[in-house]
Amino acid sequence: MGQRAAIYCRVSTADQSCERQERDLLAFAVRAEYEVVAVFKEIASGSRNDRMERTRVMTLAQDRQIGAVLVTELTRWGRSTMDLLGTLQELESYGVSVIAQTGLQFDLRAPQGKLFAALMAALAEFERDLLRERVRSGVAAAQERGVRLGRQPGVRVKADRYTARVLKLRAAGGSYRQIARDLGLSKNTVMEIVQRHR
Template sequence: MAVLAYARVSTQDQHLTGQLEALKAAGAETIFKEKISGARADRPQLAKLMAVLQPGDVVLVTKLDRLGRSTRELLDLIERIGKAGAAFRSLGDPLWDTSSSQGRLLSTLLAAIAEFERDLIRERTGEGRTRAKAAGVKFGRKPKLSEYQRKEALRRRAAGETLAEIAKSYAVDISMISRLR
């Protein structure tokens, strides 16, 4: 069981010193640190931390906002930590300790609320899509070939012209011509 910590500040002008001291005092053995905006999805040090997690490890941060900027992102990361068999703890937010039953309850409740919210969004999106279709809105990319061009390409195929020649004349990929029925 290792105590792995993550420390982050958003700008190069900010300093990690306070976080590093608090994490070391709390028993962090390895600290992954970076100066990068939390809004960025590609945080290399966080990715490294997630990659080395082992069952029984504890991931430690000074405050929740150091790990994730949105509730959804935070819950997703905590879920990934849990799936790795590790626990999560925030020094500044004592309820967030997934090694305790209270922390697991809080995580479960918030995850359930987030899932409920995702379902509501999915339902509203589906209803909006249905209304749009009923109003005649077409979804997806505009076809590269018109109906006339498709029929003409099929006639040319039937006449023995090669797929490559037909595709080149319409400036499309050979696979598009081969899929025409």
């Protein structure tokens, strides 16, 4: 067999299955003569950052136990353009390529890979600019409608939620420190609640 590889499969929801991805990638590995050392399957939304199985793949790469990661498509691996570029660069530093089932190889050491990385970096910057512009536009539109953003003066969400319990414990003779410990608040928050209701 050839180069050692890990297979990474991901679906977004629990009602989906990684079986098709795994079957297709195992067949692809045989055709392309990769030696599959591990198969990682994960259920995780594309927006989530806490992908334990992908982290395990990265650890294999860092330990130089694989030379490639096989995926059905790049969207299964990367959460966003930024995330994809960052992980591809990290894998490249370990000498590991990401290879899509189509046969496209993302080796950032090769001229093709460098071009791909440059295009992705430009797209990632474009994505960031678009997001920033959308946020600014949304904030401006909300302010025009009279929506007040941010924490409002005089609103103490956490303190207001605990007021009744703090006052009851204080009336029963509890110290500020004891009440804070019992309710998981800071001593200053307890003191502020009591002083506001004197």
